[in-house]
Amino acid sequence: MKYLDEFRNEVQASILAERIKRATKHSWRIMEVCGGQTHTIMQYGLQDLLPAEIELLHGPGCPVCVTGLEVIDKAIAIASSKNVIFCSYGDMLRVPGSRSDLFDVKAAGGDVRIVYSPLDCLKIAAENPSKQVVFFAIGFETTAPANAMAVKQAKRTNLDNFYLLVSHVTVPPVIRGLMDFSDSRVQGFLGPGHVCSVMGWGQYEELSERYKIPIVVTGFEPVDILEGILKVVHQLETGKSFVENQYSRAVTKQGNAAAQAVLDEVFVVCDQHWRGLGLIPKSGYKLSPEYASHDADLVFSTNAEPIRESSICISGDILKGIRKPKDCPAFGRECTPEQPLGATMVSSEGTCAAYFRYGRLEICS
Numbered sequence: 001m002k003y004l005d006e007f008r009n010e011v012q013a014s015i016l017a018e019r020i021k022r023a024t025k026h027s028w029r030i031m032e033v034c035g036g037q038t039h040t041i042m043q044y045g046l047q048d049l050l051p052a053e054i055e056l057l058h059g060p061g062c063p064v065c066v067t068g069l070e071v072i073d074k075a076i077a078i079a080s081s082k083n084v085i086f087c088s089y090g091d092m093l094r095v096p097g098s099r100s101d102l103f104d105v106k107a108a109g110g111d112v113r114i115v116y117s118p119l120d121c122l123k124i125a126a127e128n129p130s131k132q133v134v135f136f137a138i139g140f141e142t143t144a145p146a147n148a149m150a151v152k153q154a155k156r157t158n159l160d161n162f163y164l165l166v167s168h169v170t171v172p173p174v175i176r177g178l179m180d181f182s183d184s185r186v187q188g189f190l191g192p193g194h195v196c197s198v199m200g201w202g203q204y205e206e207l208s209e210r211y212k213i214p215i216v217v218t219g220f221e222p223v224d225i226l227e228g229i230l231k232v233v234h235q236l237e238t239g240k241s242f243v244e245n246q247y248s249r250a251v252t253k254q255g256n257a258a259a260q261a262v263l264d265e266v267f268v269v270c271d272q273h274w275r276g277l278g279l280i281p282k283s284g285y286k287l288s289p290e291y292a293s294h295d296a297d298l299v300f301s302t303n304a305e306p307i308r309e310s311s312i313c314i315s316g317d318i319l320k321g322i323r324k325p326k327d328c329p330a331f332g333r334e335c336t337p338e339q340p341l342g343a344t345m346v347s348s349e350g351t352c353a354a355y356f357r358y359g360r361l362e363i364c365s
């Protein structure tokens with residue numbers, strides 16, 4: 001299949017791995033931003049193809065992993081309310097809140113439904129006018145435009161029983177946060193291909209210049225990732241730092257103007273709390289005042305529950321690139337994809353889940 005087979009080509013991958021080996025003269029630490037890239041790295045064992053001098057760090061680009069605990073608790077409280085149909089992507093149902101998860105709500109009789117698009121929820125809202133239908137709108141700049149379109153359509157069609165519980169996060173501020181972090185170990189980034197297909201790679205130039213760090217916007221197949229690593233290594237070895245676009249089959253400098261316009265219309269930028277990383281200024285979206293009547297955060301009042309993260313979980317350090325899942329004593333023991341203690345074990349894009357699925361030898365002895 002075009003655009004897939006050629007980027008999963010074993011011969012091409014071997015050639016790139018050899019070129020990386022030849023180009024690498026020093027030790028470098030490179031972070032892939034996206035959870036999808038982490039998944040590919042683990043699935044295809046790409047770290048094993050690299051010279052020992054290249055260490056891959058796994059970044060905060062799994063939306064399920066970084067959604068704040070207080071938002072999960074709020075989702076659970078809303079989903080438990082009478083007269084509510086709560087809709088979400090499947091991954092979010094197993095994310096542990098302070099005391100329970102959305103699967104527990106469903107098991108207790110709550111009307112919690114897995115959907116594949118916010119547009120499915122518009123249909124559910126239209127079919128159930130006496131119910132309040134809430135969609136859990138999480139994710140990066142990739143999922144935000146579809147959520148914005150859904151609420152725009154709800155407003156246009158007077159679908160007053162449709163709400164979004166919004167917890168969107170954006171990539172450039174978290175890169176800034178990671179680089180400002182005093183223990184930062186990152187020397188180069190594989191940039192987020194899908195996010196850049198919406199927002200364009202141009203917005204990463206300021207970050208690359210400010211932190212003197214290579215950023216190579218990269219796709220999600222093995223050949224994409226090896227090509228991205230090679231480009232980062234070339235920059236690092238020659239003392240250069242600029243933005244390069246490996247994923248040119250999907251990404252332009254300007255991005256998708258229509259998607260950006262709907263984001264600007266429906267959302268405003270806000271400070272956001274990232275699970276494991278804390279509050280990052282101007283790193284999220286919330287609904288603009290014009291859409292306040294569809295904002296579940298404003299419409300539903302819930303009792304704030306005490307926030308209690310697992311004391312064992314080190315997913316915050318993993319998301320910062322300071323530690324790896326093998327450093328967690330619970331990895332593969334108390335914490336598994338079936339019984340996750342922390343959010344990075346829940347989604348297939350989560351670093352702990354990817355290590356568990358493809359790198360079980362990493363379990364602590």
Ligand code: SF4
Nearest residue numbers: 313314328335342352
């Ligand atoms: S293995 Fe589980 S407990 Fe340990 S860091 Fe990962 S998610 Fe947290």
